[in-house]
Amino acid sequence: MVVSRSRLRQGLAKITVYVVLFIAVIVALFPIALIIMNSFKERKAIFRHPMTPPLPDTFSLIGYEKVIERSNFGLYFANSLIVTLGSMFLILFLGAMAAWALSEYDFKGNAFLGIYLALGIMIPIRLGTVSILRLMVKLNLVNTLWSLILVYTAMGLPLTIFILTSFMKQVPKELKEAARLDGASEYRIFWMILPLVRPAIATVAVFTMIPIWNDLWFPLILAPGEKTKTVTLGAQQFLGQFVSDWNAVLSSLTLAMVPILIIYILFSRQIIRGLTAGAVK
Amino acid sequence: MATIRPKRKRKFPTHILVFLAPATILYTLFMIYPLFDSMRLSFFSLDKQGNEFFVGLQNYITLFTNELWWPRLWGAFKHNVIFFLIHMVVQNSIGLLLAAILTSRLVRGVGFFRTTFFMPTMLSFVIVGFIWELILSPLWGVAKDILGVFGLEHLYAPWLGLEGPALIALSFISVWQFIGIPMMLFYAALIGIPDELIEAATVDGASGWKIFWKVKFPLILPTVGIVAILTYVGNFNAFDLIYTTQGALAGPNFSTDIMGTFFYRTFFGQQLQLGNPTMGATVATVMFLIILAGVLVYMYGFQRRVDTYEL
Numbered sequence: 001m002v003v004s005r006s007r008l009r010q011g012l013a014k015i016t017v018y019v020v021l022f023i024a025v026i027v028a029l030f031p032i033a034l035i036i037m038n039s040f041k042e043r044k045a046i047f048r049h050p051m052t053p054p055l056p057d058t059f060s061l062i063g064y065e066k067v068i069e070r071s072n073f074g075l076y077f078a079n080s081l082i083v084t085l086g087s088m089f090l091i092l093f094l095g096a097m098a099a100w101a102l103s104e105y106d107f108k109g110n111a112f113l114g115i116y117l118a119l120g121i122m123i124p125i126r127l128g129t130v131s132i133l134r135l136m137v138k139l140n141l142v143n144t145l146w147s148l149i150l151v152y153t154a155m156g157l158p159l160t161i162f163i164l165t166s167f168m169k170q171v172p173k174e175l176k177e178a179a180r181l182d183g184a185s186e187y188r189i190f191w192m193i194l195p196l197v198r199p200a201i202a203t204v205a206v207f208t209m210i211p212i213w214n215d216l217w218f219p220l221i222l223a224p225g226e227k228t229k230t231v232t233l234g235a236q237q238f239l240g241q242f243v244s245d246w247n248a249v250l251s252s253l254t255l256a257m258v259p260i261l262i263i264y265i266l267f268s269r270q271i272i273r274g275l276t277a278g279a280v281k
Numbered sequence: 282m283a284t285i286r287p288k289r290k291r292k293f294p295t296h297i298l299v300f301l302a303p304a305t306i307l308y309t310l311f312m313i314y315p316l317f318d319s320m321r322l323s324f325f326s327l328d329k330q331g332n333e334f335f336v337g338l339q340n341y342i343t344l345f346t347n348e349l350w351w352p353r354l355w356g357a358f359k360h361n362v363i364f365f366l367i368h369m370v371v372q373n374s375i376g377l378l379l380a381a382i383l384t385s386r387l388v389r390g391v392g393f394f395r396t397t398f399f400m401p402t403m404l405s406f407v408i409v410g411f412i413w414e415l416i417l418s419p420l421w422g423v424a425k426d427i428l429g430v431f432g433l434e435h436l437y438a439p440w441l442g443l444e445g446p447a448l449i450a451l452s453f454i455s456v457w458q459f460i461g462i463p464m465m466l467f468y469a470a471l472i473g474i475p476d477e478l479i480e481a482a483t484v485d486g487a488s489g490w491k492i493f494w495k496v497k498f499p500l501i502l503p504t505v506g507i508v509a510i511l512t513y514v515g516n517f518n519a520f521d522l523i524y525t526t527q528g529a530l531a532g533p534n535f536s537t538d539i540m541g542t543f544f545y546r547t548f549f550g551q552q553l554q555l556g557n558p559t560m561g562a563t564v565a566t567v568m569f570l571i572i573l574a575g576v577l578v579y580m581y582g583f584q585r586r587v588d589t590y591e592l
Binding site: 013014017018020021024027029032035046047050051090094097098100101105107113116117119120122123125126127128129130131132133134135150151153154155157158161185186187190210213214215216217221232235236239246249250253257261265268269272 | 294304307315379388392395396397399400404416422423460514518541545559568
């Protein structure tokens with residue numbers, strides 16, 4: 001009797017839990033699905049039957065044709081890719097070097113430098129925008145992709161150095177000492193250690209990549225020129241301009257969204273493992 | 282050999298410099314220097330030729346007492362507090378609930394659910410803002426149709442265009458987007474709890490509900506603190522969503538204006554008002570102080586007290 005009651009209770013708990021999860025899945029996915037679905041429909045169908053998927057008689061690519069014709073999405077994509085990959089490379093490479101020095105060598109000022117470099121984790125770099133813009137004007141970097149890469153690198157370094165330092169401290173001493181006995185230079189040893197912290201680097205890569213790709217603030221202020229627009233800024237302005245052209249708006253949203261979703265779904269295991277590992281640290 | 286040693290020790294090893302210099306220089310030049318320079322600029326004004334001159338606290342006095350500035354600052358701050366509170370209450374408790382469910386061992390396919398709930402977080406504010414603008418638009422009527430399914434059609438209103446509900450609607454849109462982050466942080470903390478602790482409680486006959494609140498929740502308090510401070514810093518620095526959906530003027534009638542949009546308007550300008558870099562720097566410094574206050578409360582008021590419970 002007792003057993004069956006507890007079983008019943010567990011069964012009820014299970015049902016409740018799945019109902020909650022089901023609702024949450026709908027809430028998370030429905031808006032995304034709705035946009036993608038309607039981007040493949042003709043105008044009338046978008047308004048008359050927003051909830052039905054595109055059928056043979058309502059299917060249309062007119063929105064995509066318009067977007068490709070009237071905007072430079074290809075260029076914006078290239079810009080976003082250059083900025084994101086360039087910043088990522090600098091963040092990971094320079095961050096790993098600094099983290100290695102902080103974790104490996106005992107020198108005067110090590111603790112101070114560690115704190116100094118960690119300050120930026122909590123302070124949003126946006127608060128320095130007025131001076132960043134003035135600095136970029138002086139350096140003649142306004143409306144260049146470099147201005148974005150440099151700012152994003154500075155923005156990403158603190159957390160990267162913080163996380164990588166704690167991971168590099170865990171690399172066994174024997175490995176490094178053996179290499180030193182073999183006469184390897186410090187640079188060689190750093191190069192040798194790097195692959196050992198690959199999981200941590202992947203974590204950091206995810207943490208830093210998403211905000212850079214999605215950022216609107218700095219492209220808007222530092223590189224608003226047509227030639228240097230990123231996808232996020234380009235989409236924002238295109239959407240603002242064609243707000244009444246529903247086909248174009250839905251298609252450009254889909255175009256801006258789908259690449260990220262594909263990358264996310266392909267790498268979601270690694271991304272989530274990285275996030276949870278990073279959170280435990 | 283012994284005689285050279287002391288000299289060698291004093292010299293800073295080159296390889297350490299090579300490792301540290303690039304990151305430190307970039308970070309100092311593009312992050313630390315601008316932050317301090319902004320604070321310095323808040324004590325200056327610009328003349329017509331664009332030359333700086335020292336004005337002491339005048340910018341702050343203007344910001345806090347001028348009848349054109351003060352209502353905007355106070356409004357932005359107030360809206361930002363509401364924005365933050367909605368995130369704290371709604372986003373973080375739903376995040377905790379989902380994480381608790383996913384770690385309760387009642388569920389199969391945890392990976393699928395985690396991936397799904399985190400998906401909106403991957404999208405940019407711009408995309409999220411427009412998606413919801415379309416869904417809530419009275420032209421399309423999707424929101425109305427959905428309410429209609431539950432017979433609640435009469436509750437629909439073009440929320441983003443109404444002074445009262447716009448800020449709340451935007452807060453919920455932002456919650457929708459970022460729910461994945463607290464969920465993931467809580468999830469990581471909850472799976473980190475040793476099984477023995479939970480088993481011991483189960484043997485003692487405690488229910489799942491009781492185990493969660495009496496055993497698990499006290500153990501993840503440090504994560505609660507981290508989530509709270511991340512939410513605080515993120516919210517008081519938010520900009521993109523409001524700018525995308527409501528524009529730089531944070532309409533209707535400034536009712537969705539938060540610190541980030543106020544800062545942008547002040548220093549970059551908008552239709553009717555020229556940008557003012559030094560006033561912008563002043564607003565940025567005020568934002569810095571607000572964020573700093575939150576971080577200090579977290580560090581001294583929360584983190585220290587909670588550390589004792591850590592495993």
